[in-house]
Amino acid sequence: MKTTTADLALGAAERLYGVSDFYDAESLLTDDERRVLARLRDFLERDAKPLLAGYWERGEFPEQLTEPLIHLNLMEPAELTVHGPARGIYQGFRIFELARTDASLATWYTAQAGLFRTTIRVGASPRQQQEWMPRVLDFSLKGVFSLTEPESGSDIAGGLSTTARQEGDSWVLDGAKRWIGGASTADVLAVFARDAADGQVKAFLVDCQAPGVSLEKISGKTSLRMMQNAHITLDGVRVPEAMRLHNVNSFKDVAAMLRAMRSDVAWIATGMQAGAFEAALAYVNERRQFGRSLGSFQLVQEKLARMLGNLTASLSLVVRLTEQQERGIYRDQDSALAKMQTSLHMRQTVALAREVVGGNGITLDTGVARFHADAEAVYSYEGTHDINALIIGRALTGESAFTR
CATH class of the missing domain: 2.40.110.10 (Butyryl-CoA Dehydrogenase, subunit A, domain 2)
Structure with a gap:
């Protein structure tokens, strides 16, 4: 019996991520969290996606998306604050959803919801936090x-x-x-x-x-x-x-911020893999060559399997890291490992996506070209591969190999 994409994504109507979340990490979300993320997805699909290629090519940011994104109240949604602050798993999937759509949108949002919020949470005194944090959450202080x-x-x-x-x-x-x-x-x-x-x-x-x-x-x-x-x-x-x-x-206090921030970038790198993989999968199932669907060729299927393997490994890694951080465990080597490994997977995944889409993979029509190009920035920021590797190596050996 032939297996189709629809078969693989059984239950996708009830799940947000379908085939991209092969091991169903989404099941860790509550129903309320999934509803908030579905609201975000509706906005991104309806209002954001049609604009991305044009703004990317012009090198401009679609400012008309910022106020609607802010009004979605994603940092501490009302549905979730009844029982306390939004959980880390929800926050990770919020980043994942944004990055699955576009890396710049994810970077713009996490600049406030991740980097700046963490700066205030870690660096401000209790009195300063009392004054500033509500304004950070509602974006009245950007x-x-x-x-x-x-x-x-x-x-x-x-x-x-x-x-x-x-x-x-x-x-x-x-x-x-x-x-x-x-x-x-x-x-x-x-x-x-x-x-x-x-x-x-x-x-x-x-x-x-x-x-x-x-x-x-x-x-x-x-x-x-x-x-x-x-x-x-x-x-x-x-x-x-x-x-x-x-x-x-x-600088030790700055390092404490970076320790938390790198996990956000690992979620971005993971979400970008999902976006590139989904775009490539849709393309090869529609595109025909030699009288057959591209998705029916062995070499294409092997590349799709590698992409899904990279994505699944990355999602498992960031979910586990987030669970650790929710328990109060923040270690330099943990966030460094997540950033390093998800970025490596991302780089390979977007390259494979561009490869299976062929010549059309260098145009902005499918979204693959955006993910392929944007991955290079994400690979470097919040700690390059080499720097994160040295942080991990120091934890493993007790010896610092950083140049003095």
């Missing part, structure tokens, strides 16, 4: 994580050169930040700078409109073209002491 610099990416721990000098009840910041996604639409920048007095890293919420702050769009990108990344210059920018994040007093 912020971005501003750590990377023009000359320091992987070596930011030792190479961070933006300076902070205290003068009375305020601080003066000088330096530059680069590759800061979403800065052009943010209200504040979470800027990390080295205190001139003690050499330790501090963090500040800097008003984007403050004197001395200038933002320049980074153009000429071949990956994450929709995402607006900025080069930021800080020239004698004054920041009140009240806007310093009081729980950030060394």
